[in-house]
Amino acid sequence: MEWLEECTVDLKTSSGDEDQCFKIQQIENIEKINQSFSVLTEFFISIASKVSNTPLISIFLANAHINTILLEDVVTHFKERKVIMINNVPTELMLRHPKSNSINYIMNSPKNPVIQSLYDINKPVEDSDEWTPRKTFKVISEKIEQYENQDFDKILPYLKPAKGDSYLFLSLFDWYLSDSLKNSLAIRYFSHKFKEIYLWVDQNEKVTEIQLLV
Numbered sequence: 001m002e003w004l005e006e007c008t009v010d011l012k013t014s015s016g017d018e019d020q021c022f023k024i025q026q027i028e029n030i031e032k033i034n035q036s037f038s039v040l041t042e043f044f045i046s047i048a049s050k051v052s053n054t055p056l057i058s059i060f061l062a063n064a065h066i067n068t069i070l071l072e073d074v075v076t077h078f079k080e081r082k083v084i085m086i087n088n089v090p091t092e093l094m095l096r097h098p099k100s101n102s103i104n105y106i107m108n109s110p111k112n113p114v115i116q117s118l119y120d121i122n123k124p125v126e127d128s129d130e131w132t133p134r135k136t137f138k139v140i141s142e143k144i145e146q147y148e149n150q151d152f153d154k155i156l157p158y159l160k161p162a163k164g165d166s167y168l169f170l171s172l173f174d175w176y177l178s179d180s181l182k183n184s185l186a187i188r189y190f191s192h193k194f195k196e197i198y199l200w201v202d203q204n205e206k207v208t209e210i211q212l213l214v
Helices: 039-050 068-073 100-107 113-118 179-183 185-190
Strands: 004-007 022-026 057-060 078-086 089-098 135-139 167-176 196-201 206-213
Touching: 039 057, 039 068, 039 089, 039 100, 039 113, 039 167, 089 100, 113 185, 179 185, 185 206
Parallel strands: none
Antiparallel strands: 004 135, 022 078, 057 089, 078 089, 135 196, 167 206, 196 206
């Protein structure tokens, strides 16, 4: 597979300020917020519906506030909603347990091609408690045909790493390493939107994460 290069990845992060005041708060009065559906809803509900062992979705806030789009299109679709505050500034959303009506809506609606490539919400997850060592492969973007999707572009502002990190991970559930992945719409999209992307592959040839360098 000439479009992949096995490598090692430096995962060092910034230690940050140890004197910061850290607390977690519930997001209250959610019933007063209008619930809307958008490509953001589809993306985060699709991830949450796939995750079984660690059903927690994190969204790092780039602008230190929870905007209306996040509240209406994402937060309202989860039963458990918390925000991490650092020095009284919201920095991260933690969402758990997507609502069944939201899952049903997404399952029965037209799918965004990039999200469908990443998370087929209609396909059951193959649960496994087995852990095996991972290999890391860098995707050589020059070998990948570019794919554009203006609808998914709306999600990019919400794909932010934690403060001090230069990368983020998306867990994967249905991917296996093969040459056909070169034609995945997600690979074709991400390889030209991020500086670098990496695939983490276990000993069973299952792709467990995609790492995106911002």
